[in-house]
Amino acid sequence: MPVYNPPLRDMQFVMHEVLNVEAELKALPSHAETDADTINAVLEEGGKFAAEIVFPLNISGDAEGCQLDKATHEVKTPTGFKEAYAKYLEGGWAALSCDPEYGGQGLPFVVNQCFYEMMNSANQAWTMYPGLSHGAYECLHAHGTPEQKALYLPKLTSGEWTGTMCLTEPHCGTDLGMLRTKAEPQADGSYKITGQKIFISAGEHDFTENIVHLVLARLPDAPKGSKGISLFLVPKFKVNADGSVGERNAIYCGGLEHKMGIHGNATCQMILDGAVGTMVGEPNKGLAAMFVMMNAARLGVGNQSLGLTEVAYQNALAYAKDRIQMRSLSGTKAKDKDADPIIVHPDVRKMLLTAKAYAEGGRALAIYCALLLDKELNHPDEKVRKDSGEMLALLTPIIKAFLTDNGFEATVMCQQVFGGHGYIKEWGMEQFVRDARINMIYEGTNTVQSLDLLGRKVLGNQGATLKKFGKLVGALVEEEGVNEKMAEFINPLAVLGDQITKFTMEIGFKGMRNADEVGAAAVDYLRVAGHLVFGYFFARMAQVALRQIAAGNTDPFYVAKLQTARFYFAKLFPETATLMRTARAGSKALMDTDAALA
Template sequence: MPTYNPPVRDMQFVLHEVLNVADELKALPAHAETDADTINAVIEEAGKFAAEVTFPLNISGDEEGCTLDKATHEVTTPKGFKDAYAKYVEGGWPALSCDPAFGGQGLPFVVNQCLFEMLNSANQAWTMYPGLSHGAYEALVAHGTEEQKKTYLPKLTSGEWTGTMCLTEPHCGTDLGLLRTKAEPQPDGSYRITGSKIFISAGEHDMADNIIHLVLARLPDAPKGSKGISLFVVPKYKVKADGSLGERNPIFCAGLEHKMGIHGNATAQIVIEGATGSLVGEPNKGLQAMFVMMNAARLGVGNQSLGLTEVAYQNALAYAKDRIQMRSLSGVKAKDKEADPIIVHPDVRKMLLTAKAYAEGGRALQIFCTMLLDKEHHHPDEKVRKDSGELVALLTPIVKAFITDNGHIATNACMQVFGGHGFIKEWGMEQFVRDNRINMIYEGTNTIQSLDLLGRKVLGNNGASLKKFGKLVAKLVEEEGVNEKMAEFINPIAGLGDQLTKFTTEIGFKGFQNPDEVGAAAVDYLRVAGHFVFGYLFARMAQVALREIAAGNTDPFYVAKLQTARFYFAKLFPETATLMRTARAGSKVLMDTDAALA
């Protein structure tokens, strides 16, 4: 059976020693009173909840799955899920980073980030139920009417109600311009929604009293394509004027998908038969409103893979220390045993360190991004808000695609450490692999993220956002460029920064002549950019570790951090050279292949 220990020490290192979050928060009036002690107390309790309440349900939830009663359209979640959610609500966890105006605790997003990393390590399928509610909350905060906010936000904040995002339809995946769900205006100002949706995570369940669906649909006179999409809030149960629940709205679960992983989460086929809904935002501007939710979800999906990378690493490390197989190539290490623990073998260490580096890099990036979100929402200086938002927009596709791709690499590597036992259910490793695999697909496949990064976020503004991040790297290079002890961390990112500028210009020029060149290079480009960002954060972590060691701090944590950073730069970061070469190979070898693909 797998185990899980919340990585509170590493979170505190990134929060307080690398990013100085408490000092950053002092500049934000809404969070100026949130100090390091408060943050530490919250994440320690969050870790206990994840490890003690939701983690024990992970394997059983996977084995049991969800059950649909086709007569009533009601879904029963696995045993223990509902009780765990009740404890989650009782503990006030849904309200952690929500606005006090709606009953929230008003803590920074960066604290909520740590909570959800640990919940995802403990049980991704369970965590998706409350996780999606945050996206619905954010969309209604940004675009809801005063009446919608009053009706829905207090209940979403408390966790009494949960939320979903209903986008995809059977005939269209990412191409939402093809959707057919209809919304007909009614005399009372409401809308009658009719259509069907698929792949709706947490689309029906028994854990909360009401489910607030955010549904994309078309008005009768809507333009074709994505410019004719509107967003509607469609509750499972209608809400009366006094806030109590009314009659059942005809928005039903018609079926549950049988999936590779996340069996404990109800991935629903939704049928909408004239359900009553209300418009969110402006007519035909639904995608803009939904993107608030989608961007929150994309950061959340990256967090799911971060959580799985961490828990898979912990269990593979414990197994490698205990499992004995053969002798070390450099001589016997465990003289009192018949064979050496497999952790002595170089390639086992490579697999373990790959997972460790991708977990620690992903954690630093997620905390970095959520701190930027806090500044975007709450900093008193408009320029800081704008710059922070621009950086978050640049980094969001990297968080989603790079961290989930790395999660795939890491969970598979950790399963490999177990050898044949990794393929057996009782060890839990194959579930981490299965659960992670969806993260590379939903909320926009990783190829879509790559096209978004290169086409929209980089080339779309002539590299302005990338240059802003480049200035952060340049500042660090300037600070540490003459420090010989930092050379092994600084030189690689300084070199890649120069190469990335030339690389981006080259792809942009080729793409101007032939757009397929952008499509051919995008996935490779995102991984190069991902390593550039990880490299910057690992250099900052190494900077702190070296400083502490020089000051006489004997905590082995800092030595471990340096060793992980050295491994990352020596064994993982050099992937960028290959990626740039394959990207430069262009589109012809992909598109001039009609005979090969006949």
């Protein structure tokens, strides 16, 4: 059986020693009273909930899966899932970062980010049920009518109801402009919605008495393509004016997908047969409203892989210390045993350190992005809000794609550490691999994220936002450029910071002549940008660690952090040279291949 220990010390390091979250929050009137002690206390209890209540259900939930009653269209979740959700509500976890106006606790998103990382480590499939509700909440909070907010937000805040987003259809995934679901206006201002949606996570379950579906559909006179999409709120049970649950609505689960992983989550085929809904936002502008939920989901999916990276690493590390196999190449290390623990072997250490570096770099980036979100929504200075939102938009595809690519690589490596035992169910490692695989696909595949980063977020504004991140890198380089102890971190970061400007311009100019050049370079480009971001945060973390050691702090945590940063810059960061070379190879070797692909 696998184990899990919440990484509270590293979370505290990133928040309080690297990012100085408490001081940042003091500038936000709604969070000015949130101090480090409060954050630490909440996350300590959150870690207990994740490790003690949700984690023990991970393997059993995967084995049991969900069951659909085809006669009633009701879904039964794995044994213990519903009871764990009741404890989740009892603890007030659903309301952690929600608006106090609707019953929320009003804590910053940065706290919710860390809590959900632990939840995803514990049980990604279970965490998806409440996790999707946050996106529905945010969408309605931003675009709902006063009546919709009054009826639905208190229930979503408390967790009494959960939410989903219904986008994908059998014939279209990312290309939502092709969707066919229809919405017919009714005399009372409502709409009757008819169509079919697939791959709807948590689309049906037994946790709550109602489920709030946000559904994309077309009005009868809607223009073709993405400009003709509207967004509708469609509850499983209609809601009466007083907020009570009314009669069953005509939206139901027609089937469960049989998946590679996340078996404990009900991934549903949803049928709408004249289901009654109300419009969210303006006609034909549904995508703009839904993007609030989609962007939240992309951050959440990156967090899923971060959680899996951490738990897989913890288990692989424990196994590598215990499992004996062969002798060290440099001489016997465990003379009292028949063989040495496999942790003495260089390649085993490389696999472990890769997972550790991807977890710690990903955690720093995820917490930084959550802080940007807090500032975007709550800072009194309009310029700070705008700049924070712009930076968050740049980093969102990196969070989604870089963290999920890294997460799959890390879980595979951690499985490899176990050798043959990693392929056996009882150790839990193969489940981490299977669960991690979906994160690279849904909420926009990682190729789509790469195109979004390079095409929209970078080239779309002539690299203006990328230059703003470059200024952060430049300021750190200037601050530490003459510090010899920081040279191993600063020098490669400075070089890549200079290179990426020329690299970006080169691709941009080629793309102006042939758009396929952008498509051919995008995936490699995102990984280069991801390493630039990770490199920046690892340099900042090394900076703090070095200062602590220089001040006489003997906590081995700081030595470990430096060693991880050294490994990252020596073994992982150099990938950027290969990536830039393959990106520059252009589109011809891909597109001039009709004979090869005949």
